[in-house]
Amino acid sequence: MSRSDSHTGPHDGRVTLGVPRWTLLVAALGVLFIMLPIVGMTLRVDWSRFGALVTSEAAVAALLLSLRTAMMSTVLCLLFGVPMALGLARSRFPGQRLVRAVVLLPLVLPPVVGGIALLSTFGRRGLLGETFEVLGIQIAFSTTAVVLAQTFVALPFLVLSVEATLRASGARFEAVAATLGATPGTVFRRVTLPLVLPGLLSGAVLAFARALGEFGATLTFAGSLQGVTRTLPLEIYLQRETDADAAVALALLLVAVALIVMVATHRPRGLS
Amino acid sequence: MSRSDSHTGPHDGRVTLGVPRWTLLVAALGVLFIMLPIVGMTLRVDWSRFGALVTSEAAVAALLLSLRTAMMSTVLCLLFGVPMALGLARSRFPGQRLVRAVVLLPLVLPPVVGGIALLSTFGRRGLLGETFEVLGIQIAFSTTAVVLAQTFVALPFLVLSVEATLRASGARFEAVAATLGATPGTVFRRVTLPLVLPGLLSGAVLAFARALGEFGATLTFAGSLQGVTRTLPLEIYLQRETDADAAVALALLLVAVALIVMVATHRPRGLS
Amino acid sequence: MTFELAAVMRRRGLEVAFTVSPGETVALLGSNGAGKSTILELCAGLLRPDSGKATLDGQVFFDLAAGGADRAGGADRADGRRPGIFTPPHARRTVLLAQEPLLFPHLNVRDNVAFGPRSAGESRAASRLLADEWLAAAEVSDFADRRPGMLSGGQAQRVAVARALAASPRLLLLDEPMTALDVAAVPAQRQLLHRVLLDRSVILVTHDPLDALALADRVIVLQGGRIIEEGPTRSVFAHPQAEFTRALTFGLDLSASP
């Protein structure tokens, strides 16, 4: 226990329990397994060209587009995903397991296939294509398509995280709130949401990260045009065709952005 | 309430609360958004050739390889991921947030870049390449490489799900167990694990699904060699070069397999 | 505010019917597992009975016919759904103080107590003022800004009482509200409850005959999910019939008073 430990923040004299020592060793190995490749990649970067590479017009455009679309997708995921998680965790209806499985499907679809699937629905000749055409909306080749593709692949992450947290935290406090006169809406806003905040945050980070790294579905569904649909992963892929070093440099940029976003936003706290 | 509701299973007369009606509507929209593209894709399948396509030697080999490797990756993810989640959720150490962010990085790396990163570490010329070469082990371009690539991309899913559940369920029962004389190992096995089972299961399903759909990292790090490294997503990608219909048929096979696995295994239950 | 209840819940072996007059406080007595908490949860709307009917001042809380499976000649509906009315908890304006305090862990003590008024549509400021009044009444003002996790057991219990009372329910359901209170606090809390309960319909679960005597106009004694004894507190305690009631009142000498 360092001195700062015992004087600040959440350290309240409560003893940490339930972490056998061997798990820390195994955990360290796991962290190493993820960290080594990233270090290995960093060692390959040609630092003399790094600055020029990551500030090129194409790279900057791609990064901005990526950030913008990933943020919008995350918002959409939250909007739709939290109700979906609530429905799966709290209510019972026939076919629930099938619905849950369907919701998880985008996880397992290779992204390219996800893109084909999206084309078959939102494309000009897709299931809903005519509807959109009548409304004067063209989705394919637009930034909207990028957001849709990212939302499609990222949504299951949010749903699953939130659902698991909802199940683990139980419904006792919701019952108390209801007897105190809170309508279902109030219960949701003032009790359920704050209680699942840790799961919600980690789900949102997962969804954002997945959206930020999305490649296959975007390429297949939205295409690849600088400033419109060419996100950073697509730019990386393209760079790689001519200059592997440039690709690695851009990938490192992506890693850095992701790290910043995650360190800055991801602070779930327990409530026990 | 149907009659079967009130007489069977977990329905114990407790009233469902905290699910405002509008969330069900929004949730239904969300489900539709995921389901429609998959339906759309199904409509594109040329059913007359479907049987022949999915039972071709190449398809079967790819499917079996995919199932085998995804299973192994899931086991590895459980083995390393649960201790990692425990370390992140239950103990406090300096740099914890950075470690968490690093653990999540594979989520954000476009898979192709993940493949490059893995090559730069486990490849013949990578960080650890020489060590392995001395030991007579070649990892890259082998089935082992497929498993490593899948584990690399799937591990964060497991860690995050389990961590969120751990945080939501709190540490009170672990304290009780410790005072009853349970060693940290026993606490872990008999209290922590069963209590996070919902999160563990959904995390494992996430990891399995992600591994099953893994494409980019596998292609780059492991190559695409029938029976050895050409998993179903890679086979789909190749089929698409020559015959887009065949690719969709195979994708549908993947969807079916995933659905079966998920409906069969994914039953997290709350413990409240 | 007459409350009328008749409910059957087979899973818990419960079958009861009773009435609470306007402003009356009824004590539910009975051994562990007799069904006291179950009755409160049925009244609050957290449990749905197999059949029965409950109304408060004309508002129907539930009205459920017996399930078809058990009724040989009943008007069984083809789709197997039991027809009926069920009012959700929030629309009942009953408040349940459960056996555990269950304070919201993410709100501080004041906001916990203000939760009821807020849900009833009071402004944030008004709710907080109200909360502070109730916190003072329960003698826990000192902890208003703490998170519930930082309270002792008895402190949490008092906050839970304050939270229940602040919601100003039409029907108040109290499950052992004096648990975990120290001996010095009991008289004050009893007084607080007494004051509050005077003009409200209340169902109070307790294991303490003194609480029943001090607070309840009438007692209902349960055993195995049925009512075995019922009547004005003093007369039941003076001439206990059931064995449980005799054990409960043993040593209290009430035979002299009317």
Add this chain to the structure above:
Amino acid sequence: MTFELAAVMRRRGLEVAFTVSPGETVALLGSNGAGKSTILELCAGLLRPDSGKATLDGQVFFDLAAGGADRAGGADRADGRRPGIFTPPHARRTVLLAQEPLLFPHLNVRDNVAFGPRSAGESRAASRLLADEWLAAAEVSDFADRRPGMLSGGQAQRVAVARALAASPRLLLLDEPMTALDVAAVPAQRQLLHRVLLDRSVILVTHDPLDALALADRVIVLQGGRIIEEGPTRSVFAHPQAEFTRALTFGLDLSASP
């Protein structure tokens, strides 16, 4: 089995020192928030004091020097770490029965009670047998196969008592073990505890003077984290000094007995 405790925990305003002799039962009395539960959690190893020392029969539970920040001339270590010994809960063989039952929700009642013996290395069969004995002693054998979620409040409390006793601790820490029990059960439970406590070192928190009288050899009265009164139960109750103790024992006429 002498237990010696001296501990300071500033966050909770606690500073106490006392001893429990082998086989002795000490009752901790005091108002809500006096620090009773905190002391039990310190003994059990769930909390770490700022400084102090505790030993049971020679085994050091903790031995922590005061933090450097408060000791002007102390041997402050450069790295800011406080030196000291801290034995984790599982190695102490103390058992804490907390204010809430906290039964493991994923184990049935029997396995909850068998948890202690199992952790001590007993076989599964032997542990279950033992569990059944304790369940019978606590009069909850009927619920052995139920999940805790299906118990009433009092039933859960009894199971928690059985679980604590089944772990056969060297030092037993009981936080209001009689809460939620019905009046019919109290004498039996008191008897059970009495039998069990006879040959064990026990610290018992209670708000009921009758429990203290029936079960404790000695009482310690706390206020604001300090000991304000201490001595053999009968003599403290006969001649209470502190106001709290007077309120507690009001009506108990013990002045005649020695």
Add this chain to the structure above:
Amino acid sequence: AGTAGASSGATGASTEQGETLTVFAAASLTETFTELADRFEAVHPGVTVALNFGGSADLVTQIREGAPADVFAAADARTMAKLSGDGLLDGVPVVFATNTLMIAVPADNPAGIDSFADLAAPNVDVVVCAPQVPCGTALPALEAAAGVRLAPVSEENAVTGVLGKVTSGDADAGLVYVTDVTSAGDAVLGIPVPEADQAVNEYPIAVVAGSEQALLGAAFTRFVTGATGQTVLGAAGFGAP
């Protein structure tokens, strides 16, 4: 080519019965090289040809990282040049096929395209391959030859991306190689571009440096450039070297 090394961990290892030749080939060669491998095995009993397909950048990365490749067939000269520049080739690459660009439109040709110049119309959605990838290599030359600049709505990373959007009808037209139109079958309609022969793309093949099967690799290379190879490639629409 089917079951090569199905159970062994590493690729390229000799099997007990005979030898394995590992061929890395551009994904666009999947169909033709699978057939060629079968035929090669037929005339070389005991030899198994293991095929590894991928995008050109994938294959270059893999070979650079020491993948056990014996032969490499690329989809354009530039890709091959990267490896020869690194000294990773054994000998000089040989061109074994050529390909020219063609306009692909949905079967019903909704935008009524019938010339390269039509693609420049403002309301026509054209998809092309990015100039960085082999399928886009020839486009700038074609644009120059035709004197038309395109404003594509998407610059794809692979020819499958172009074809996918044309077959789905989301794009009005795409520029792909003749062979791609052939393999896409009825789903798309090919419209020839007269200037295309001024922008020919060449497919080179070479034995990889350090290959343990250099002789067999050379034999395979000859097989591809030889009569059988040319027949198979020609049937798929490739032009002669």
